[in-house]
Amino acid sequence: MMEWNQIPFGWREALDITVVTFLLYHVIRFVRGTRAVAALSGLFVLLVLYAVAQMAGLLTLSWLLEAVFGSLFLVIVILFQQDIRQALSSMSLRSLFRRRTGGHEELIGILARSCFDLAGRHIGALIVIEMTMPLGDMMEKGVKIDGLVSEDLLSTIFFPKTALHDGAVIVNVSGRVVAAGCVLPLAQEVARQHFGTRHRAALGITEVSDAVVLVVSEERGEVTVAQNGRLSNPLNYERLERILTNVLSH
Numbered sequence: 001m002m003e004w005n006q007i008p009f010g011w012r013e014a015l016d017i018t019v020v021t022f023l024l025y026h027v028i029r030f031v032r033g034t035r036a037v038a039a040l041s042g043l044f045v046l047l048v049l050y051a052v053a054q055m056a057g058l059l060t061l062s063w064l065l066e067a068v069f070g071s072l073f074l075v076i077v078i079l080f081q082q083d084i085r086q087a088l089s090s091m092s093l094r095s096l097f098r099r100r101t102g103g104h105e106e107l108i109g110i111l112a113r114s115c116f117d118l119a120g121r122h123i124g125a126l127i128v129i130e131m132t133m134p135l136g137d138m139m140e141k142g143v144k145i146d147g148l149v150s151e152d153l154l155s156t157i158f159f160p161k162t163a164l165h166d167g168a169v170i171v172n173v174s175g176r177v178v179a180a181g182c183v184l185p186l187a188q189e190v191a192r193q194h195f196g197t198r199h200r201a202a203l204g205i206t207e208v209s210d211a212v213v214l215v216v217s218e219e220r221g222e223v224t225v226a227q228n229g230r231l232s233n234p235l236n237y238e239r240l241e242r243i244l245t246n247v248l249s250h
Contacts, residue, residue: 043072104248107149107175112240114154115216115223124218125158126168126198129247130178133209135170142167142182149177158216168201168213173248187229195231202226212247214240 046065053061111127118125128135143164147153149171157180158165167181187203195203202213206226213226222234225243235243 104173104175104245107171107173108241108244108248110149110151110154110175111171111214111244112237114151115214115240116237117151117155118158118216119221119223122218122221123158123160123216124165124198125154125214125216126184126202127154127214128168128170128182128184128205129212129214130170130172131210131212131247133211135205135209135211138168138182138184138205139170139179142170142179144179145169145177147177149175153177168205199224199226199231203229203231206230 046068050062050065050069052058053065111129115125115127128138145153154169154177156162157169157177164181168184169180170178170182172178184201185204185208186197186200187207196217196219198217199215202215202224203226205211206213207229210228215224215226215231216222217224220234223240224234225232225240227247232243
């Protein structure tokens with residue numbers, strides 16, 4: 001048997017371990033709290049069942065499980081194509097080299113005040129914060145604005161008499177309104193029956209990107225946040241500020 005001191009270990013092995021650890025960490029971080037966790041749990045059960053079948057000599061069961069594992073990669077790609085696309089997008093050069101700086105206090109204040117001003121007047125709104133994944137295809141369906149974000153601008157866009165009030169506004173982390181009147185993909189399944197088109201659109205865009213969406217309910221005058229395909233409970237001003245601070249500081 002080879003002793004520990006006989007195992008070769010140099011800079012290549014250290015680099016190999018570091019890269020694998022980095023990839024595993026980001027995979028675990030990405031799937032945590034998503035539907036992929038349930039799939040990984042099911043895969044673990046199959047692996048345990050396969051080991052038991054091998055030890056017990058259950059040839060037919062072992063053969064069936066080997067066939068499943070042989071096409072497992074293809075099955076994973078088909079079932080989680082959207083999740084894989086989102087993960088690869090979040091690992092783009094744009095996300096790797098994006099500067100993690102502060103200085104978003106003014107943007108956070110404008111967004112929070114605008115949401116609660118609109119909520120107080122029962123004016124619906126959908127504000128998409130573009131993160132690392134570009135939303136160019138969504139912007140093409142709207143009207144390009146490229147203006148500095150402000151409470152007056154957002155209030156004007158979402159005023160019920162304007163032509164753009166039904167669509168979504170896309171804001172980047174630099175504090176500019178990139179486009180307005182944008183059409184977003186709708187989530188196919190929602191957990192709460194009272195969700196309308198605005199909430200389904202917020203969930204839909206966060207299922208296919210890492211965007212964060214602020215939703216103002218026209219009927220209930222409530223402010224919620226959609227992220228990673230999930231919608232928060234109604235928020236107060238302080239809670240919304242904390243969420244925006246956490247989002248924009250990462």
